[in-house]
Amino acid sequence: MVMKKFIVFLAAAACAIALSGCDEVKISEKRLPDTARTFIRDNFPHTGVLMAEREKDDGEKHYNVKLEDGTEMEFDAKGNWKSIECDFSVLPEAALLPTISSYISASYPGSKAYKIDKKYGGYEVTVTAPSGTAMPGTDIELVFNAFGEFIRESR
16 A cells, blocks of 8 residues: 555655646736847737737746738747747848848848757758749758858758
8 A cells, every 4th residue: 555655755755746847837928028029019010919928947937929911920038039030021121130131131042040049159041942943932041150150952
């Protein structure tokens, strides 16, 4: 009997530990950090927030936002964007460093960036190859350093 109680206790403790690593809470747009709300208002003025949640993974807080137009964004605890994915539109200019925007315009004329991720030491930007190229509609991932200098491409 004692052994059975001990096993049940261990199982309950293991579940509690596993569930404590990730904490998601749905929140209203008003509870997003001011920086995030300002970024959304300034760069996506024609669409509203469909869903916002505060998430805590291993002690690190961040926010996930989905807009009515399908755009998904992640913000850090201070409200700075970490990733933006626009499935049905293009990235706002404010999300791209001028050097990245210039590189895409010069090297991939007609392409539009629709996804960006801030990574340690730089950015990953996804563009779609325009029509008239060898592989139109193909996703091209471009990697840039923190200064917006091109590093490499992958398809």
